[in-house]
Amino acid sequence: MFIDMKKRGYKLKKRAESLEATRARIVQALMELHEELGPRNTTISAIAERAGVQRLTVYRHFPDDTELFQACSSRWRELNPPPQPATWAHQDNGPARCRLALEAFYGYYRHTARMWTVLFRDEPDVPALRGPMNGFRQYLEAIAADLVLTLVPPASQRRSTAATVSHVLQFQTWASLSAEGLDDTEAAHLATTWVCAAATGAAIAPSRRHPGASMEKPPS
Secondary structure, eight states: OHHHHHHHHHHHHHHHHHHHHHHHHHHHHHHHHHHHHOGGGOOHHHHHHHHTSOHHHHHHHOSSHHHHHHHHHHHHHHHSOOOOGGGTTTOOSHHHHHHHHHHHHHHHHHHHHHHHHHHHHHGGGOGGGHHHHHHHHHHHHHHHHHHHHHHOOOGGGHHHHHHHHHHHTSHHHHHHHHHTTOOHHHHHHHHHHHHHHHHHTOSOOOOOSOTTSOOOOOOO
16 A cells, blocks of 8 residues: 555656656747747737647646746746846935946847747736736836835925936836937946936926917027
8 A cells, every 4th residue: 555655646746747848848939939929919829839738738837827927927928037136225325226226127129039029019908917017017117116225306396207217217218318329338337317307306407488488589
């Protein structure tokens, strides 16, 4: 009896390991296809083929898109963890801390640009993406709030400072600056300049001319 129980335990362990290995192949296949084709163009049939399993096997492990995308998102974050505050927490100077944080995020975005590009592109068309994407947005909001506290803007500038920090932390901002030919260090320096301007109010004063007043022609 003891031998039979031992054999049974061994078989159960091997079966569990096999199921886990199959699940891992499915998730890996999904990550690869998302990066190559984008979520909206990735089908269950393509996932099954890439993972070397039947379509029914995919459904057995992941009954719906939400579970499938959550598993994919969790695994992808393990392989590509976003920058952590410990990277810049040692810096007490607000602008310097902001620059270090931006350099870290911009380097991260460059390393993971292919995936983020298709995720943001396809999010409106793939409801299952919204949960993971919102989770990342909440993480960025927490980072932005911490940086604003360190910058210590006056009350009159807090709103514009928070908006500017939030903006420069976005993947789309990095992508735009990168497309202009800036490397990550240059982009982070420029973005920090924007943040400092917002925090100090060092901007061009808005015109006080009445909206209905006519513009004077410049002298010829």
